[in-house]
Amino acid sequence: MTRAGTGKANLSESRINFSGWKFSINPREDWKQIYKDAWRMERDYFYDKNMHGVDWDKMYDKYLPLVDRVTTRNELNDVISRLIGELSALHTAARGGDLRSDNKNIQVASLGAETTRDEANGGYRIDYIYKVDPDYPNRKSVLDDPFLDVKEGDVITKVNGRDALSSIDIGELIRNEANKQVKLTIKRDNKSKDIIVKPQSNEFWLRYEDGNTATG
The missing domain is CATH 2.30.42.10 (PDZ domain)
Structure with missing residues (x-):
């Protein structure tokens, strides 16, 4: 942290070290919030305010029970993808996030x-x-x-x-x-x-x- 002012700040003396910070989270609560945020983003920013004629509140309730059965972030992405898929719109998807992996993962390959x-x-x-x-x-x-x-x-x-x-x-x-x-x-x-x-x-x-x- 540094004092506000017009002069040039010396950030090297005011830098906060976050490397030792740790947070305890409940994955299920976190996933439910992520699901809700994804639903809200489509509700607020989808180009068609009529949501392609889809009852968006109903879709939220339809897929919410599946979130309680999720065991990994990949599974959550799948649920969110199914939710978004109800809009039948191109270029919408869910991927990424806190995907855990280890050195035992096997990389698949394809011959196309x-x-x-x-x-x-x-x-x-x-x-x-x-x-x-x-x-x-x-x-x-x-x-x-x-x-x-x-x-x-x-x-x-x-x-x-x-x-x-x-x-x-x-x-x-x-x-x-x-x-x-x-x-x-x-x-x-x-x-x-x-x-x-x-x-x-x-x-x-x-x-x-x-x-x-x-x-x-």
Whole structure:
């Protein structure tokens, strides 16, 4: 703290050290307040004062009981997202907050495609490769590359030399491999080839852009 005045303040002598401050909170009470604040923000700042015809007070009461069942901040975000979803408005979401994690967390990765386990062909069949606006090539699926020549219908038989069918889901074979080089063995018409890709850390925006491309 420093005295008010016209002269230049010497903040180094007046700085308060907050590093030792600790606060005790009740997570459930905190989450309920966060839920209420999120509801209020939409009520007060949503562009349509009629709330798209939604009874906003009723929605508050509808989802409030779920807050009492929440056990993590992620679950609270899910409840708030469902609440906001009642407005049927684009560009509204709930994420972030006090998300706790530890060094045991496993980072998921994505090949930017939908696959199906194909026992007959010895791997995972590529059913669909996500498409994005060609004006944004840095957002496209790692498999959507003409130099790789990967097509829907091709089968991934190995991941880093390991048989793809050794796992119940291909995602298990690329976990913790986001943005790292991964070798895939691709089969087409009984011929195989190896390619190198870098799986993406999140396919949320891929799915989002794919939907916009399809409807746009």
